[in-house]
Amino acid sequence: MDNTNDIDNxxxxxxxxxxxxxxxxxxxxxxxxxxxxxxxxxxxxxLKLLNNFIIVKNILTxxxxxxxxxxxxxxxxxxxxxxxxxxxELKKLNLKFDLVYNLASxxxxxxxxxxxxxxxxxxxSFDKDPNVLNVSDRMIHHRLIxxxxxxxxxxxxxxxxxxxxxxxxxxxxxxxxxxxxxxTNESPDLIINCSCEHLNYEKWLQLxxxxxxxxxQNNNAFNFSDHINCVNNLQEFVTKCDLxxxxxxxTLHLQNYDRFMIIGTT
Numbered sequence: 001m002d003n004t005n006d007i008d009n010x011x012x013x014x015x016x017x018x019x020x021x022x023x024x025x026x027x028x029x030x031x032x033x034x035x036x037x038x039x040x041x042x043x044x045x046x047l048k049l050l051n052n053f054i055i056v057k058n059i060l061t062x063x064x065x066x067x068x069x070x071x072x073x074x075x076x077x078x079x080x081x082x083x084x085x086x087x088x089e090l091k092k093l094n095l096k097f098d099l100v101y102n103l104a105s106x107x108x109x110x111x112x113x114x115x116x117x118x119x120x121x122x123x124x125s126f127d128k129d130p131n132v133l134n135v136s137d138r139m140i141h142h143r144l145i146x147x148x149x150x151x152x153x154x155x156x157x158x159x160x161x162x163x164x165x166x167x168x169x170x171x172x173x174x175x176x177x178x179x180x181x182x183x184t185n186e187s188p189d190l191i192i193n194c195s196c197e198h199l200n201y202e203k204w205l206q207l208x209x210x211x212x213x214x215x216x217q218n219n220n221a222f223n224f225s226d227h228i229n230c231v232n233n234l235q236e237f238v239t240k241c242d243l244x245x246x247x248x249x250x251t252l253h254l255q256n257y258d259r260f261m262i263i264g265t266t
Contacts (some may be wrong), residue, residue, distance in 0.1 A: 097189035104195035108136035221257035
């Protein structure tokens with residue numbers, strides 16, 4: 001959506017959508033848009049996979065602030081289904097945790113799901129790309145005011161101390177000034193890494209203390225250049241992760257590839 005007029009018209013449309021006050025009306029409008037131009041509005045149609053008004057409204061609001069981001073990929077059916085799968089399986093296990101570290105968090109859609117589907121009290125998200133910071137924080141803006149219980153920090157996940165993390169994060173004040181805040185003595189109860197295909201996760205797992213609960217996802221989509229560490233199947237992923245205890249392992253069959261997930265302790 002590079003044309004300036006297209007973007008302006010799209011923003012006007014999003015403003016109207018996000019001001020609607022119920023999901024049924026929003027989805028009805030999205031249906032009409034999809035019929036009008038399937039290519040342009042295909043990614044919006046994937047919001048119908050969600051059944052939570054706050055989630056849909058937050059996503060629409062974030063898109064209206066940052067319309068040039070890669071929403072076609074972030075809101076693809078595969079991305080959304082993979083996150084909903086994680087939420088469903090985590091809910092079934094009834095694990096106890098207070099603080100979640102959401103790693104390689106991108107636009108922070110998973111943190112939004114954790115907030116609204118599971119009512120998780122504290123989610124700290126980390127991504128090494130500075131360009132996603134404002135988008136990520138906007139996605140969970142309604143939680144930011146709550147004493148940094150939800151916050152994105154730009155940091156390489158290999159630089160995190162998962163036993164006792166001391167780090168600095170930033171927030172843009174109402175006056176537009178960026179202020180830095182220090183967070184001390186954090187120790188996550190649950191660590192989520194849904195991007196194992198993008199990194200040397202075997203080496204990364206060595207940084208995690210014993211008995212930490214982790215959720216890990218990988219896939220067999222070898223055809224993407226940035227997928228440097230895919231696996232062929234679930235058993236290969238389980239073997240490489242070498243967790244001490246596994247609570248759940250499974251495969252999600254998507255349109256073009258399979259996604260694998262493990263929930264367990266290091």
